[in-house]
Amino acid sequence: MSSASAAIAEFLQRHFPARAIGDTDDIFESGLVTSLLALQLVNFVEGRFRIQLADEDLVQSNFRTIAAMAALVEKYQR
């Protein structure tokens, strides 16, 4: 697991301590994501990794799984 994946997993674990969320589990499909959490995910990714996401990256598919979010972060860190 990359450091980005670990940090994202830790964030989600804080939000859903009773749920085990795997790297490729779809958090939208599971019904876990409210409109508030969607915003918090964006805020977290931008704040934790000090990146500013471009408009075209603010799409659900980039936030669907821990792996997708980690890949997004890594794209900005390259």
Add this chain to the structure above:
Amino acid sequence: MDERGLQAFVADHVRPHALAADRDGQFAPDLLERIGAAGLWGWNIAAEYGGGGHTLAECGALHRQVGAACSSARALLTAHQMTAAAIQRWGNAAQKARWLTDLSTGRTLAAFALSEAGAGSDLQGIEARAEAVPDGFVIDGEKKWITGGAIASVFLVFARCGAAVEAFLVPRAAAGVAVCGIPPMLGLRAAMLADVSLRRTKVASDARLGPADAGFRFVAPAALEFGRAMVGFGCLGMALACLREATEHAHTRRAGGTPLVNHQLVQGLLAEMVTAVRTSDALLAKAIALIDARDAEAGLAVLVAKYQASQAAVSVSRDAVQILGARGCAADSLVQRFYRDAKITEIIEGSNEVLKGLIARQAGLML
């Protein structure tokens, strides 16, 4: 302007006009200009656009200070700054350049046009429609009870576009926009409410704020998070002002040969008021800290803080009226004005029933 300067400005320019504004249901235009000259409209806007560039905590201080003097002025600032915050967060370079400088000075005032007859806090219930056309969007809809709508020059309008809800910056001058002022209501009587009608209103493609499908997902939640926190600080200001008035009265008014404050039943009221105020203060400070830290619990903390602070403002102002008795019921009494204003805060930026549902849902997920 630092906190002391802000305090002096509010004392000199806002508080003296609050009673007349509540009575008349409007502000004198020169007061709105003075608010602009003092930099209050642009308090949360980045310095590069002429704003104050203040932190969230400093925005809270502004709303607490103004809220302690005049809730209507606080409401106008909140609506304006919610829209400015949305543009700062989700706007592209051209949108920021076009709007933020004028929003900073107050030359352009903004309003947040979300509510409809059948959709308040419930974004899913929005019926306003935006149709994508080759060079922009055509919007039809009826927005209701828009704070600052009567004086705003630009509206952040939420409308359904296909399956998504999008946010659009719509100038008041756009063809098809009609604004109808609403007579003063129970509280926040000078908040310049208006109904805003959009009939085949054409806006350019760059009027949409944020990427496609962002209105519901990002723009509205972020703006509402800011707005709820600031309404909470306004409630704290009202509660502090009411507590101050009630305490002074309890120490000077005598009953049964002794000041009111020596009566245990009055002490009970004051103790409840102090506890409510301190709880609001602590919850709001925590919420702001969590937002700044981009913590997972920030959203829940803001909901809890706004819910509690609005309830506290109602209970503290009610108890202040009780302690002041007939004086508290007088037309020129601050506490009766805040009692009416406080009631409105249990309804705006998400009614407390809606907030309780969101809190329960968020908390349930976190167990």
